[in-house]
Amino acid sequence: MSKVSIVDFVRDIYQTNDFIPMHAPTFNGNEQKYVLETIQSTFVSSVGKFVDEFEQKIETYTGTAKAVATVNGTAALHAALYMAGVRAGDLVITQALTFVATCNALHHMGAEPIFVDVSPVSLGLCPKAMDEFLIQHAQVTDNGCIHKQTKRRIRAVVPMHTFGHPVELDELIAVCHKWNITLVEDAAESLGSFYKGKHTGTLGDFGAVSFNGNKIITTGGGGMVLCKTAELGAHTKHVTTTAKVPHPYEFFHDEAGFNYRMPNLNAALGCAQMEVLELYLAQKRVLANRYQAFFENSDFQFVTEPDYAQSNYWLNAVICPSVAARDELLTQTNDAGVMTRPIWKLMHRLPMFKDALRGDLTQSEHIEAHLINLPSSPIAL
Incomplete structure (x- = not known):
């Protein structure tokens, strides 16, 4: 590692002696203008032009057939799983190396996770291990x-783009x-990431994106379901x-639904x-390149995008x-x-998922014990 300390290096990047957070939201555009317009229109709840416009912008950007805005990323994943046919009693394969929201969505619909190891290439679910x-x-x-042991159906798999x-x-x-x-x-963490030219969240039947305050763009709280077909999107x-x-x-509801609508605000x-x-995206790529150069020729391995992807x-x-x-x-x-932080505790170490079925998690355990996240807010170019 460079003789310059990591603290001095990060402070030089962000040009401040104040506290440096992990990932702060940035508001330098039309945020105040559009929010004020919404307040003045009085359409601050789930009906309004910005909900439709936001969905259309995500559809255009990601190439998905239909994007459906939700109140947060967990709601988006819950809705995606429901639409994929996951029901109470089902098993769903996912990774133990993930944020707890992935498993919470399963838990609240009565399904249970099966934990499979991650790949050293992507830090996400490993197809070979699966x-x-x-x-x-299974059969x-x-x-x-x-x-085979429990006789329960393995209905779906949920990889997370770490x-x-x-x-x-x-x-x-x-x-x-x-x-x-x-x-x-x-795809909660991967807006702006592409797999062989296709946006993440669009290759499965459904994808779920998050716009939490710490994501690359934010709606304060919010999420989006990416749907493979217009028909699935409409439903x-x-x-x-x-x-x-x-x-x-009149009020008539033809099935049990969710009140997951994203407010217009x-x-x-x-x-x-x-x-x-x-x-x-451009600012964050420059930041990543600077980190990579800083850790070059050291015992610390900076995590870079896979060869097949644009992260x-x-x-x-x-x-x-x-x-x-x-x-x-x-x-x-x-x-x-x-601010730096270790990666999440593996899900089977948490009390509510300690009895979940799981395979060998050697790679996940190694990453859990060795990985640190670094400050990642966009930087001035």
Whole structure:
């Protein structure tokens, strides 16, 4: 590593002696203008022009057939899983190395996770590990993919594009086809990331994006379901708006739905943020390149995008040579007012998921013990 300390390096990047957060929202465009316009219109809730406009902007940018705005990313993933056919009692394959929201969405619909290891290439779900787990523990029947020990259906798989780095989607899709499992992408962190030229969240039947305050663009709180077809999108929109049948004044709901609508106020913020997304992506790529150069020729391995992908570099990360080195770096930076943090605890270490089925998690455990996230807010060019 350079003789310059990481604290001095980060402070030089952001040109401040104040506290440096992990990822702060940036508002330098039309955010105030659009939000004020929404307030003045009085359409601040779930009906208003900015909701439609925001969905259209996401459709255009990602290339998805239909984007459906929701109140947050967890709601988007819950709706995506519901639309994919996941129901109470089902099993869903996902990674133990993920943010808890991935598993919370499963829990609240009565499904349970199966944890499979991640790939060192992407830090996301490993297709080889998934296939090996299924070969050992599952069989395809007339009723779908069945877990042999519990006799329960493995309905779907949810890979998460960790820190914005796309997973190996072609290989995962092939495994899904082999085992008759539906692919739902947790693209919460990966707006602006592309897999072989296609935006993340658009290769599965459904994808879920987050616009939380710490994401690359934010609506304050918000999410989006990306749907593979217009028909699926129309149904998703219906289900997430309480399944209300349109009528000038009567209330009739034709199925049990969700009140997951994104308020117009949040969508106004999102429309303004979309106008500067490309700038943020460029700024974050420059930042990632500077980190990579800083850690070059050191014992610390900076996490770069896979060869097949273009990442948004949402959160920059470095893999430390030892647990002791990780702890030392965490202490050094946080004591100096530069926020760094370890990666999430593996999901099976949390009390509510401790009994979940799982395969070998060697790679996940190594990353959990060695990885640190670095300050990643967009920088001035």
